[in-house]
Amino acid sequence: MRTYWDLCVGFARTGVTGYGGGPSTIPLIEYEAVKKYKWMTEEEFGESLALANTLPGPIATKMAAYVGYKIKGPLGAFVAIMAHIVPSLIGMLGLLGVLYTFKSSAVVKGMINGVAPVVGVMLAVMAYQFFQKGRQGLGSKWMIGMSLFSLCVIEFLNLHPGFVIILFLTSAFVWSTYKESGKTLFTRKQVMRSREEEL
Template identity: 55%
Template sequence: MHPYLQITIGFARSGVLGYGGGPSVIPLIEYEAVKNYNWMDRDEFGETLALANTLPGPIATKMAAYVGYKVKGIAGAVIAVFAHILPSLFALIALLSFFYSFRSSPFINGMIQGVTPVIAIMLLTMALNFLKKASKGLGVKGALGGAVICLVFIELFNIHPGIVVFIFLSVSFLFAMYKNRKIKESLKVTEKIKKKVQ
């Protein structure tokens, strides 16, 4: 199958099935990009998602643009964004008046309530995958501790998630620099000891 067709089908599918806004679409985009078409691995997807959260604008559109660009450059990015947006846009225009006229209907309310647990499980699955990935580098305690700190910042102090991601990226960068410097220093000490022994 041609890459442009893959991009169109993959992002149209995630756009149509992504009920509940940007965060609920991310697991669908991850499925298409990582499992279905192998455009990237899970680690790269997680890193891209973390960086995309620090930028303004809808998260799903940013992810579509990046993945499309990675697969087929600027044309791929444009196709991915339009394929993701247009089906939902047409469906919204076509169905808005129908749903609006039946907004108090128990049937419509039942549909919404029936889909909500599915969205919750999709988001929980994605969160668990990120925790597993974080625990490889930080350990289980470090990953859970970081998650709790993020929860406190976002829920108790109402700090924007993008700012929290930026803070954690900055702290991680500084920690990595410090760790690398310590490793270099220990290697120098080891080399000096080897020279003395020789």
């Protein structure tokens, strides 16, 4: 029961404080899952986030489902999703009228402008962390090249990020398959040579 309670509290916090949409919530989910409760490592979180980005739907709810399922199976996924969504839903229903009434207020606009830099910093920190992970796995040249390519096709060619993700996933799959087939072929040749030498 303690774990279910932790899932409720952790994802309720991410739902309530996740100002600015799904991407801005990811650093909050990472804090709860990796640093506070230690449900997974940073590497596991990065891999699950990359996988979640390839699937349709809001990224925050996908991550909540993944973390909950990893900890407590299907029921854990359900608890994490509900804990993430319900507080925001209640707050939205309760404050919608008030926010709509005062949407042109200078105070409300100031609050929004004041929060925006914090969200930007959180996203920048997460981007730096993922860049470092990618650099360790791919090397600096490949990481910089792929980052610049992604920036160009998304910002200047207005290509949907989903297509870029699919392109990289397909390329990685083809490259990995090619490398594995090459290793298998090399191993077979070594085995054949060993047998010939034995004969």
